[in-house]
Amino acid sequence: MDILNTEIQFLPGVGPKRAALLAKELGIITYNDMLHTFPFRYVDRTNIQNIAEIVPTMAYVQIKGTVTAKNIVGEHRKSRLVVTVRDNTGSMELVFFQAIKWMNDKIRIGDEYIIFGKPSAFNGIINMVHPELESPSGKALPYGSSLIGVYPSTEKLKKAGITNKVFTKLMASLLSIAGNRIQENIPDYLISRCGLIPRKEALKSIHFPSGQAALEKASRRLKFEELFFLQLSLLKQRYVRMHEGEGIRMPAVGADFNRCYKALPFDLTGAQKRVIREIRDDMKSGRQMNRLLQGDVGSGKTLVALMSALIAIGNGFQACIMAPTEVLAQQHFNNLKKYLAPLSPVDWTETEADGGFGIALLTGSSKAKQRRMIDRGLRDGMIKLIVGTHALIEDNVVFRSLGLAVIDEQHRFGVDQRSRLWNKTGGGTPPHILVMTATPIPRTLAMTLYGDLEVSVIDELPPGRKPVKTIHATETKRAAMYNFIREQIALGRQVFIVYPLIFESEKMDYANLEKGYEAVTEAFPFPKYRTAIVHGKQSNEEKSSNMKAFADGRADILVATSVIEVGVDVPNATVMVIESAERFGLSQLHQLRGRVGRGSQNSYCILMTDFKISRESKKRIDLMCSTEDGFILAEEDMKMRGPGDIEGTMQSGMPVDLKIASLGRDGSLLEFARKTAREVLSTDPHLEMESNSLLLRSLASYREVPTDYSKIS
């Protein structure tokens, strides 16, 4: 048996009780799991901080101090040990609530210690709760390491005595027992081609780095490994599909496509043309298309969907377009009808016909009679194009020859649903699939989440849309800002003023909103100015009537929280003022800004912030002022916050369990890993060659690695 599969309870110093805790708190079941529990930060053992410089917002710090006093204070169950330590710069308190007697015996007044812990503040005084103490002459770390790894931990672990120091000791003993049994999982030729260090060395170094350089090499190797196997697995699936996954061959463009194309009231943008070409190449290739189309709101995805559908139809097949809601399906249907006018389409939702270009809308609220007609039209192939909701994937919907399925707003459709569409062709060749989304997904994330999809991007808006001028201002500019609003209103324009509403401090936020509303009505008095207010605590009627007043032009200013409904469309609104803009995330700011710039007038977004804001906030504000590109903003947002939020809103059907690599920070390593995986597969798609036999085995075992890494930041 592989020693690394040994249960963790058998590691000296662990035992059944601690093992149960390690399993529950950190998901560590075997030696191997433990080995793959990585420090999330390191403290330089040679880096000793001055006590005077410590502030409670610091992460883990290390000080060197002499004990000047110690006292047990409080009543028995609430008692604690308070130890005062001093260095040349000042003194601070160490507080222990547990193992008080033992600590009290161990710590001696007059002795010097290296103290490691997280500073906090109590009644304005800085202290450290349950720090780790070591005498300066204490044993050196294993492998001559000068960096101390800080491991993920929980209150329960600490209470059970598994402090960082204990965990580190266990790790050292694990490495001495099993370290030499760590197997390589990447063949030599790739190790040298990619400039990696051996796995054994990496796993030792990540826990006990001899220095910064060694740590970086170890972390690069382990990150690469993680990203590489992920990409290898995704690309291998895709490779198989592309080269063996048969798709319907659609060699022609067809007359319908050409007639509609010529009748379009505008030219397609370069990006639209490029994407249509990419789709057309897929469709005529004889392989099944699985493509993700990304484009900001308003970039013209609907037309791309339609032109793709017309290609399928021109080759004698049917097409369907699926939207996430009835309203959107209806909207698509109405729009498509306009573009299809040159073909004089027959709407099967209203009438049946034996010839012509049949179209239909199918939703949950389609009438029984309509359903019957649609059913017939789909079965005999008279309906060429159908738009609908989830109703389209119900089993009783049967096509004669479905050639293309377009899915709008992917994140609401899982992989499951995609595969149900495949089956709409009665076991024949599956239809081509085009998935569209307006959520800008950073490239690195898309590559990871949709490694099995090709990605097309519409990165250009139709001409004539004016950029929104974005300005950062602080309180001293408020009067000027108000004057600017007065000018805009005098020109007949309307203004949004948005206040943050963040759940945790709801009360305070409402207070701010109310105060803000008062200030606005004072600066813009009725009846010269008409102000409406919309927020989440209003009833639905109140909300929509106030919203409508603004939309109809009966209010000049709309004061609102960030909960104003998405998709509010008031082309006459030209100014978006965002108060306390430093409290919003980039994506949210981008969404809010998107509410203006819809008409033909010049539009403005004014980001109001405190005079003093954090560096991070400043960076976000500056970015907003410098670009309107949703992709750049999404990418930066992910770098700053990590991808969690974006992932959370997508049911990708593709879990991303990264332990050490970060999609935000390791984008270029991800690309490198992907390129390497592609190179390997291009010569050996099934990993059958002798030189890749190790990869094949590793790939199989990599997927079995337990995957609860949620505790590791």
Ligand code: ADP
């Ligand atoms: P999306 O679905 O990507 O948000 P739509 O397809 O709804 O965007 O297009 C938004 C608007 O832009 C529609 O009114 C559409 O008619 C228009 N439009 C699309 N492509 C172009 C183009 N190339 N030139 C001008 N207007 C366009």
Ligand code: MG
């Ligand atoms: Mg759309």
